[in-house]
């Protein structure tokens with residue numbers, strides 16, 4: 615089954631995707647990660663995306679939809695998780711068209727529910743490895759050595775868009791554009807809401823149960 619994971623910034627989409635990849639062999643399609651890779655590689659796509667990401671705004675629909683379409687054309691039969699896409703109803707509608715053209719289907723749209731107070735501390739405390747993308751938190755999952763990745767020894771930094779002024783815009787964008795997806799997928803009979811305000815293993819067990827695994 616293919617699934618999509620959505621929720622507010624900091625709800626744990628990346629962490630849960632990582633577990634789904636490791637434990638259930640899904641292919642993760644994270645639009646945020648794809649943009650960050652494009653920025654790192656200094657491509658034209660990266661340049662376009664960065665100007666929006668730095669402000670906490672959504673990258674234009676045409677750009678992100680084209681990028682996802684290309685990825686979905688090259689799946690090689692793997693079950694996938696869409697992580698961070700769609701981010702609004704227009705993207706969800708475009709996704710529906712792409713999937714039906716490619717004879718693919720999303721089985722469940724998993725919504726990670728986390729109260730807004732928890733989101734802020736998750737986001738301001740989040741740190742990421744510049745090299746391998748491993749995710750840490752200054753309080754709940756610190757690196758053994760400050761600023762150094764436990765997995766690869768790379769530099770661990772705060773994402774530009776995890777700084778407080780940008781977070782405010784991201785949360786507002788989420789409330790206005792992404793939260794309506796709950797109703798959208800509910801009306802398609804695909805919505806599954808999971809309490810994301812628990813430790814990541816507990817959340818993962820609930821997701822697994824929802825997927826019948």
Ligand code: AMP
Pocket residue numbers: 623645646647649666667668670671672673674678697698699700701705775784
């Ligand atoms: P994320 O890593 O999912 O939190 O995404 C980081 C940033 O990338 C977002 O704040 C947006 O600027 C951009 N982004 C990621 N996915 C999308 C999307 N589906 N549509 C538009 N912008 C996106």
